[in-house]
Amino acid sequence: MTKVPASPLYYEDIEVGRVFRTGSIEVTAEEITTFAARYDPQPFHLDVTAGTEHRVFGGLVASGWLTAGLAMRLMILSDFKLGGGAVGLGIDSLRWPRPVRPGDRLSSVIEIKGKRLSESKPGYGIMRIDTTTTNQNGEVVLTKSAHVLVPLRPL
Amino acid sequence: MTKVPASPLYYEDIEVGRVFRTGSIEVTAEEITTFAARYDPQPFHLDVTAGTEHRVFGGLVASGWLTAGLAMRLMILSDFKLGGGAVGLGIDSLRWPRPVRPGDRLSSVIEIKGKRLSESKPGYGIMRIDTTTTNQNGEVVLTKSAHVLVPLRPL
Numbered sequence: 467m468t469k470v471p472a473s474p475l476y477y478e479d480i481e482v483g484r485v486f487r488t489g490s491i492e493v494t495a496e497e498i499t500t501f502a503a504r505y506d507p508q509p510f511h512l513d514v515t516a517g518t519e520h521r522v523f524g525g526l527v528a529s530g531w532l533t534a535g536l537a538m539r540l541m542i543l544s545d546f547k548l549g550g551g552a553v554g555l556g557i558d559s560l561r562w563p564r565p566v567r568p569g570d571r572l573s574s575v576i577e578i579k580g581k582r583l584s585e586s587k588p589g590y591g592i593m594r595i596d597t598t599t600t601n602q603n604g605e606v607v608l609t610k611s612a613h614v615l616v617p618l619r620p621l
Numbered sequence: 622m623t624k625v626p627a628s629p630l631y632y633e634d635i636e637v638g639r640v641f642r643t644g645s646i647e648v649t650a651e652e653i654t655t656f657a658a659r660y661d662p663q664p665f666h667l668d669v670t671a672g673t674e675h676r677v678f679g680g681l682v683a684s685g686w687l688t689a690g691l692a693m694r695l696m697i698l699s700d701f702k703l704g705g706g707a708v709g710l711g712i713d714s715l716r717w718p719r720p721v722r723p724g725d726r727l728s729s730v731i732e733i734k735g736k737r738l739s740e741s742k743p744g745y746g747i748m749r750i751d752t753t754t755t756n757q758n759g760e761v762v763l764t765k766s767a768h769v770l771v772p773l774r775p776l
Contacts, residue, residue, distance in 0.1 A: 505690030507697050508706045523708075530709050531690045535660030538686055542662055551663045553678075554685050560712035 474549035476619035477581065477591035486576040488540035493528055495568035501532040527565035533572070533608050534560065537599045540574045550617035555592065559611040564601070571602040584615065591616045629704035631774035632736065632746035641731040643695035648683055650723035656687040682720035688727070688763050689715065692754045695729045705772035710747065714766040719756070726757040739770065746771045 502511030506529035513526065542552070566572065580594035593616050599608035657666030661684035668681065697707070721727065735749035748771050754763035 501690075504694065506693050510706060529690075529693070531686065531693055534689070535656075535684075535686045538661050538684070539659065551665060554717065556717065557712060557715035560715060562709065562711065 474547050476549045477583075477593075477616045478619050480578055480581070480593065480616070482578050482581055484578045486541075486544050486546040488544040488546075488574040488576065490571050490573035491536055491540060492571045493532075493536065493566055493568065495526060498526060498528045498532060498566075498568060501535070502529050505529060505531055523565055525567060527567055528570075530560075530562045530608075533562060533566050533599065534610070536572055537574055537597055537608055537610065540572065540599070541576055541597065544574075544576065546576055548614075548616055549619070553615040555613040555615055557610060557612050559609065561609045563606050563609070566601065566607050570607070572599050572607065574599040574608075579611070581616075587615065589618050591618060629702050631704045632738075632748075632771045633774050635733055635736070635748070635771070637733050637736055639733045641696075641699050641701040643699040643701075643729040643731065645726050645728035646691055646695060647726045648687075648691065648721055648723065650681060653681060653683045653687065653721075653723060656690075657684050660684060660686055678720055680722060682722055683725075685715075685717045685763075688717060688721050688754065689765070691727055692729055692752055692763055692765065695727065695754070696731060696752065699729075699731065701731055703769075703771055704774070708770040710768040710770055712765060712767050714764065716764045718761050718764070721756065721762050725762070727754050727762065729754040729763075734766070736771075742770065744773050746773060 499512055502508065508529075510523045510527055511529045575598050577596045578593055579596050581591055584590040584592050593614050595612050595614050597608070597610040597612070598606055600606050654667055657663065663684075665678045665682055666684045730753050732751045733748055734751050736746055739745040739747050748769050750767050750769050752763070752765040752767070753761055755761050
């Protein structure tokens, strides 16, 4: 069965309180260590043995920035598709309540928490978008509260 | 001249107000598009032409999550080396005041803004660490305020 791609959404289409559920993605040891080698080269992100010896983690865990990147991928590939794209203005809160380990399967729930017109950019609104990413056991591994620039519907 | 690696720092070694300056790193178009293909697959992060047509950016720009990953790399490779590693608890503010474009060279200033002992994890403190990342023109491309778990000096 082919999934019909969602039409792009504009500011006017999205009400506060709307919830989007993303697909899921599995995190492999290879992606954890490859990402870490470039962006977060610390022993507990690079090597199973070094991770095991770490007092906090007790095993190889993903960089929080990899988890954040995967949450972004899940959002971009979800039905929450903005016309003109999602331009992040900033994050007010980003938390990693639990580590992500090899073999974990992540998915997110995205909720629109607020919207207002942009004062500085005509043709745009700003939405507060909260994301909760969980693993296959329903345990929360990331929460994020973002402000995103969202285009108005073209005239 | 070989640079002597910095000794690892522990909670007790780092006073509030201390500032660390990182090295620098150049951002290439290839890294921008490769990162985006996996973590932020939007036209203005993937393709020069699509970026040029974008109303906000007017050219290929790095995903904000790539900029955050590069800021992390710069910190890990700096003299701000924590014994036991830097375990991020969360981010209270993350902003991207200006886009990062191919050829930009980034570096960061890291400032210790606060420290306290952890109540839940014996042997650890928690530091508030602010990062400002600028491009080769001194323009700020990222600001970040993080809480990081920092090991106490082993007995």
